[in-house]
Amino acid sequence: MLNNFHNMGTTNTDSGHDAISTGNYEDLENNGHVLPQYPSIFQNFLKSSGKPAEKAG
Known part of the structure; x- marks a missing residue:
């Protein structure tokens, strides 16, 4: 049960x-045209692994 929502x-x-992928709200x-200020877990993965972008999905 989620009590602290x-x-x-x-x-x-x-x-x-x-918020889910960066940990920051x-x-x-709500149109998808603005990039978040903070890197997502997927961007951090790509940076640390050196893998191409299509491997983040």
Whole structure:
């Protein structure tokens, strides 16, 4: 059971995906045109492994 859940206002898909993959909440436009300020776990994986981008998925 999840007892410590807080909704910080309007729920947008892009902001939610950003929070899950970066660990930081940002109020992003929900159109996919803005990159998050912080690197995601996938970007960190690519940087540390040296693998090509198609291997992050």
